[in-house]
Amino acid sequence: MKHTQVAALLFMQSMIVLAGSMAATETPHLNRTLPYLTQPSKTTGNLHTAPKLFANVSGSVDDEGTCQCSVYLPDTTFPVQKAEQLEIIAATLSEKFETELSQVREYSKMLDLYQQQILNLTIRVEHMEKSSVSYTELDFQLLKVEISDLKRLVTQLKSSLVGSNVIVEQIYLEITNLTILVNELESLDKTNILAIRRQIVSLQNQLKECEEGMNKTTVPPYFPPGSCIHRGLLNVSQPYIVKLNWRGFSYKYGSWGRDYSPSNPEKEVYWVAPLNTDGRYLEYYRIYSSFDNLLLFKPMYESRIRYGEGSGAALYNNYLYYHAYSSRHMVKHDLKTNTMVLRKELPNAVTSNRFSYAGVSWQDIDFAVDESGLWVIYSTENSMGNIVISKLNETTLDVLNTWQTRQYKPSVSNAFMLCGVLYATRPMNTRKEEIFYMYDTNTGQEGSISVIMDKKLDTIQSIDYNPTDQRLYVYNDGYLLRYDVTFQP
DSSP states (O other), rough: HHHHHHHHHHHHHHHHHHHHHHHHHHHHHHHHGGGGGGGTTTTTOOOOOOOOOOOOOEEOTTTOOOOOOOOOOOOOOOHHHHHHHHHHHHHHHHHHHHHHHHHHHHHHHHHHHHHHHHOOOOOOOOHHOOOOOOOOOOHHHHHHHHHHHHHHHHHHHHHHHHSSOOHHHHHHHHHHHHHHHHHHHHOOOOTTTTHHHHHHHHHHHHHHHHHHHHSSSSOOOOOTTOOOOOOEEEEEEEEEEEETTTTTTTOOOOEEEEEEOTTTTTTOOEEEEEEEETSSEEEEEEEESSSHHTTTTSSSSEEEEEEEEEEEEEEEEEEEEEEEETEEEEEEETTTTTTEEEEEOOOTTTTTTOOOTOOOOSSEEEEEETEEEEEEEEEETTTTEEEEEEEETTTTOOOOEEEEEEEEEGGSEEEETTTTEEEEEEEEEEEEEEEEEEETTTTTTEEEEEEEESSSSEEEEEEETTTTTTTTEETTTTTEEEEOOOOOO
């Protein structure tokens, strides 16, 4: 019995030693790092106490004389699964560490690049700050774009880093200061070039919007030049500002337009006749062979006539018609020879600035041209200052027919003829004029309309209509304006 017990104990001890050696051989590093895996002692509870390898036990003999006893092996099973989990976690942490370390190295390179770019920008801004040269808007915009890119990249860098980074914060602060400095430099542009350019861009955008709005509207019907198959004036376009008259801003009074020749309507001849600075004396005029030459100040010739008065001149079939100075005479002037070919009195016409237009002095006699020929607009004592319209024979200046209206001439700012219909204007304010009155010589009917005309300055000195291009030519405080006309179908 005793020998059997001893043999069993020796066998158990050898098995325990063998298991312990195998565990030490396979996982030597876990013996150092995982001491807590050792089973605690039942008596002491000490984690570092080695388990008890054997103990004396009582046995028994069965009926056949065989010795029986119970053997209790200690719990020395090694936690292999936990060790594998720890190895996997360690490998994962190692990969993440290498990834973060690689990103840090990349961020370090990017920081060096950003610092160099900020240094370059700082040098450029300091140069702009010290220099007296006026920089264009493009210079400022390029700086702003570069600074904005830097700011965006640094913001991304800040969001990707965990915690605070002194270098990144310093770069962000420098970029903010650069932005403020560039804005200050831009606002201190001494020549106001940027402000002017921005205003021009704004005006161009407004013009584009107007053009787009016009394109959206219904295209008006077409009527052949020189025809009167429409039902009268419907609207006028925005003014096209051609230029200032050739004598300068001080010459606020005058007239201009395009010659209408029924036999050769497509021929281009333009005339500009500014009065002297007294607003009365018509002395010089210029003739241009094309609109381009007018824009380029290339006159075909300049002439002096010496005895004209007022802004009521008109050009018809290569002859200039105007009011003779300090008289009631009408003058027909040949452009080719620059000579007066005819002078005739206008019966009963009141002159001496008594019934001139409102705001426009010395325009007692106003010549007009339309599809049917030459007209004259004036007042008489019998009409008590109301507008009188006479159709003239352009060859002899004889009055062919006369119509008397009920519209007081000094209450209108100007007038023109179109297809035998008189249209009169009045000011609404310093930038708008209204075509408000009409008189049809074909029917003898008069009435009111409302067509708004924009203008550049306060006063309109003359309006002349040309049947060839169906445009109004307006002399506005020295500026030459042009309007397109649309008709009622």
